Amino acid sequence: MSIPLLDLNRQYESIKDEVQQAIDEVLESQYFIMGDQVKEFEQAVGRYCEVNHAYGCASGSDALLLALMAMDIQPGDYVLTSPFTFFATAGAISRLGAIPVFLDIEKDSYNLDPKQVQQFLEGEHPLYAKLNPEPEQIKAVIPVHLYGQMVDMKPLQELAKAHGLMVIEDAAQAIGAAYNNQKAGSVGDFGCFSFFPSKNLGAFGDAGLITVKDKAHAEKADILRLHGAKPKYHHSMVGINSRLDTIQAAVLLVKLKYLDDWSQRRREIAHTYNRMFEEAGVTADVSTLGEHGSLEEADKIITPVETTGSESEGGRHIYHQYTIRTGQRDKVHDALKEHEIGHSVYYPVPLHEQECFADLGYKPGDCPVANVAAKEVVSLPIFPELTQSEIERVVEVVSKAVKS
Ligand SMILES: Cc1ncc(COP(=O)(O)O)c(C=O)c1O
Known part of the structure; x- marks a missing residue:
């Protein structure tokens, strides 16, 4: 599949x-x-x-x-x-x-x-x-x-x-x-x-x-x-x-007309992913991240953090992407590729390191949190029509990869 x-x-x-x-x-x-x-x-x-x-x-x-x-x-x-x-x-x-x-960005929201x-x-x-x-x-x-x-x-x-x-x-x-x-x-x-x-x-x-x-x-x-x-x-x-x-x-x-229903469904899918990753025993807490956000625990991932709070607190993440952090991204990438599960890195090269901005004189260390994020994030399938069995499959493949 x-x-x-x-x-x-x-x-x-x-x-x-x-x-x-x-x-x-x-x-x-x-x-x-x-x-x-x-x-x-x-x-x-x-x-x-x-x-x-x-x-x-x-x-x-x-x-x-x-x-x-x-x-x-x-x-x-x-x-x-x-x-x-x-x-x-x-x-x-x-x-x-x-x-x-x-x-630089925050290590939990990436903003x-x-x-x-x-x-x-x-x-x-x-x-x-x-x-x-x-x-x-x-x-x-x-x-x-x-x-x-x-x-x-x-x-x-x-x-x-x-x-x-x-x-x-x-x-x-x-x-x-x-x-x-x-x-x-x-x-x-x-x-x-x-x-x-x-x-x-x-x-x-x-x-x-x-x-x-x-x-x-x-x-x-x-x-x-x-x-x-x-x-x-x-x-x-x-x-x-x-x-x-x-x-x-x-x-x-x-x-x-359908946008709110679609975004609601994306939120439900994200929350299902969160719960299932937690049940699989592979989630770490953001408080364990290193100074610049690096995830030291090799067999864990960080699932998205809703820093703007729940809907009752006036916040609403609409999950354009469902992005996890892993210290073993190559391994996760290989497993997802092998099982034909779409995934992508947003974004692999932070802008202060782009060639076209070289004359601005930035060094990689000028935005260290962004640098670490660029090495550790990966976005997983999310769209309103994603099925429960597809979610389960993604969780299974990612969890197995980080535990191996
Ligand atoms: C954060 C951000 N800013 C700007 C843009 C540019 O939008 P567009 O592709 O419609 O020009 C995009 C989308 O691609 C984006 O994700």
Whole structure:
């Protein structure tokens, strides 16, 4: 029995008729750019994420770029973020000539550590002396809600306020996640979403959306995605071409209705994995991790920790990924491969070590927790249609591998 990391066919089977009808309506209208479904979807996501302003765009990467452009990021500005994320987070910063400042992550959530941000903003972080920024050049922070769980936003928001920084939530992996009863994308000044097909809410191609708190920034983001023109052919700014296709909006409108049920099912699967790994006797507690997060016990794994709390505490991890930590990743990889079980490492090379950022002068030891995580994490199959027998098989193969 082979088990995929993600099987979009199973989801498609369950909504095929509805989606095809929605696409047909767009085809009949021949209104492919900024059709009615785009506005309808923007309003629906705005309600879902509890924000006043939401604009579709071509991808999550563009949503990040638009947020930085809307806040007028300039070459030489500094933007703080996590090194343990998909490349697009830092790519958007660099494309504008700004400088990404990679600060280390927490060993339990794998998210940007607010204590590192505090140290940096107070000039006490070793990287501060190295980068030597003028304080007024530090313009923004991009917390990334990795794997579907929100960053510890309260201290981060306080720090941003105290130091005059904008907060751009990279919520590409976290639509519907919550922290303190606040939805991802509704806490910071901007929220950036990706509807890449493999995301919890996935389009049939590239698609994204930006949420904006303040009205003036919202108007700017809206215009920037349309070449900076308002009215048409009158350009007050140099924008980009980044629209959400009407066909994608139509597909996403159908899928949005099911999103909460799908995320709930992902949560149940994650909790089942947790319980079964514990019953198999292979789980260790995060308190046993080394200083930088390394898992010393060879025959154990660390299952995901819900650092934003349970739903009754206002938290909600939506398990875009179910990611474990193991000190024996090669062995686990070999066993999963042998048994044809899909798995992946998000992410094997932290951004501060990427070749394209070599001129920024980071050393691997600048973000040691991210470095250890990159060597020890592995994501296992999770999607709403995953069956109980598939979950059992994954647990059996992983547990046997770490115990052997
Ligand atoms: C954390 C993160 N940020 C940004 C992106 C970029 O989104 P997209 O692929 O839609 O450009 C992704 C998704 O791939 C992501 O996972």
